[in-house]
Amino acid sequence: MISRDAIPRTRRWVVKIGSALLTRDGQGLERSMLTPWVDQMADRRDAGCEIVLVSSGAVAEGMARMGWRRRPKSLHELQAAAAVGQMGLVRAYEDCFKIRGLHTAQVLLTRDDLSNRQRYLNARSTLRTLLKLGVVPVINENDTVATDELRFGDNDTLAALVANLIEADLLVLLTDQDGIFDADPRGNPNARLIPEAWVDDPQLDVVAGGSVTGLGTGGMVTKVRAARLAARSGTPTIVAPGRGDRVLARIGEGESVGTLLIPFQEAQAARKQWLAGHLRVRGRLVLDAGAVKALREKGTSLLAVGVKQVQGNFNRGEVVACVDESGAEVARGLVNYDSQEASRIKGRSSLRFDEILGYLDDEELIHRDNLVLL
Numbered sequence: 001m002i003s004r005d006a007i008p009r010t011r012r013w014v015v016k017i018g019s020a021l022l023t024r025d026g027q028g029l030e031r032s033m034l035t036p037w038v039d040q041m042a043d044r045r046d047a048g049c050e051i052v053l054v055s056s057g058a059v060a061e062g063m064a065r066m067g068w069r070r071r072p073k074s075l076h077e078l079q080a081a082a083a084v085g086q087m088g089l090v091r092a093y094e095d096c097f098k099i100r101g102l103h104t105a106q107v108l109l110t111r112d113d114l115s116n117r118q119r120y121l122n123a124r125s126t127l128r129t130l131l132k133l134g135v136v137p138v139i140n141e142n143d144t145v146a147t148d149e150l151r152f153g154d155n156d157t158l159a160a161l162v163a164n165l166i167e168a169d170l171l172v173l174l175t176d177q178d179g180i181f182d183a184d185p186r187g188n189p190n191a192r193l194i195p196e197a198w199v200d201d202p203q204l205d206v207v208a209g210g211s212v213t214g215l216g217t218g219g220m221v222t223k224v225r226a227a228r229l230a231a232r233s234g235t236p237t238i239v240a241p242g243r244g245d246r247v248l249a250r251i252g253e254g255e256s257v258g259t260l261l262i263p264f265q266e267a268q269a270a271r272k273q274w275l276a277g278h279l280r281v282r283g284r285l286v287l288d289a290g291a292v293k294a295l296r297e298k299g300t301s302l303l304a305v306g307v308k309q310v311q312g313n314f315n316r317g318e319v320v321a322c323v324d325e326s327g328a329e330v331a332r333g334l335v336n337y338d339s340q341e342a343s344r345i346k347g348r349s350s351l352r353f354d355e356i357l358g359y360l361d362d363e364e365l366i367h368r369d370n371l372v373l374l
């Protein structure tokens with residue numbers, strides 16, 4: 001079970017900053033407000049932590065730039081506001097991170113990008129590459145193209161799916177309250193902070209209310225839901241006070257700040273169960289004896305070097321069976337290369353993928369997290 005003591009060992013964080021924090025009463029972005037967060041994130045980086053930032057605020061900044069006092073009702077006006085405001089948002093982050101010598105990258109995602117397996121894998125590879133290069137990705141929803149059906153709707157959900165995507169060690173949702181209280185503190189002065197809870201605690205559904213500022217979307221309801229999504233990849237969530245002093249540093253030191261939502265341990269098991277029961281196996285990889293042994297005895301990922309034959313037509317991200325030379329199924333998993341690519345790299349070391357394919361996406365043909373032994 002993850003506890004506060006384990007937080008100092010976490011190395012990959014997704015930090016989400018909500019609109020309620022970024023704008024003063026709908027007056028648009030304030031750089032002076034952004035600087036302390038950027039400094040805190042840069043400090044985490046200096047402490048050896050990778051940071052992916054999910055930031056809201058495009059609509060609020062767009063409204064301010066257009067001189068609109070009220071949040072527009074029509075989807076197209078909202079999309080237009082987001083398009084105008086996103087320019088200011090990324091520019092402000094770029095300027096602030098530059099002072100700390102860090103590069104930033106704008107990443108705009110829709111729900112479709114994360115539900116389509118191939119695009120999911122591509123987004124994952126790009127984010128991993130940016131992190132390896134030391135760049136801070138600044139993510140927001142691609143509001144301009146997202147239709148109602150395709151929207152995440154709130155950036156808490158987006159941040160959780162990003163945490164799943166990059167297998168983050170921690171999701172930090174910075175908001176305008178000190179954390180999750182046993183009642184909405186705006187209407188209940190006696191409300192008490194919940195320092196820690198299991199993410200599936202039904203009590204959270206009772207206490208978490210919506211948003212009342214008209215700037216943010218979702219309130220605590222979406223934060224609890226997001227924590228449950230993040231827990232699917234075993235990621236704990238901390239809902240923390242964005243206006244607090246040295247909040248990220250204190251979290252990193254294991255201090256009790258905000259509300260820690262602890263993931264259930266079954267997350268990994270559930271994923272493997274889903275894989276084992278998946279009926280639509282698209283192809284087969286015939287493994288040599290060494291690879292069978294490594295999978296069974298050491299629980300390693302499957303490398304192309306241990307594959308003798310590739311059978312069937314499959315795409316990257318589909319389920320394939322791993323069989324031994326007698327045809328007996330050993331394992332099943334989500335493959336990182338399509339059947340044509342797999343045929344070309346079979347029996348080869350990942351050091352040669354670049355030369356053979358012209359690129360290297362993943363070193364493993366199937367990562368051990370996406371592999372279940374049968």
Ligand SMILES: Nc1ncnc2c1ncn2[C@@H]1O[C@H](COP(=O)(O)OP(=O)(O)O)[C@@H](O)[C@H]1O
Nearest residue numbers: 018019020175181183184209211216217219220
């Ligand atoms: N149990 C609760 N504890 C704390 N805040 C709550 C609770 N229930 C509802 N809220 C509301 O959630 C709001 C934060 O969510 P939201 O406005 O969506 O902000 P953000 O922009 O950070 O996502 C708070 O201002 C608060 O009024």
Ligand SMILES: N[C@@H](CCC(=O)OP(=O)(O)O)C(=O)O
Nearest residue numbers: 018019057058059154155217
């Ligand atoms: N993509 C939108 C995000 C809206 C949103 O989720 O806001 P919030 O609840 O404040 O995180 C924007 O940038 O305005």
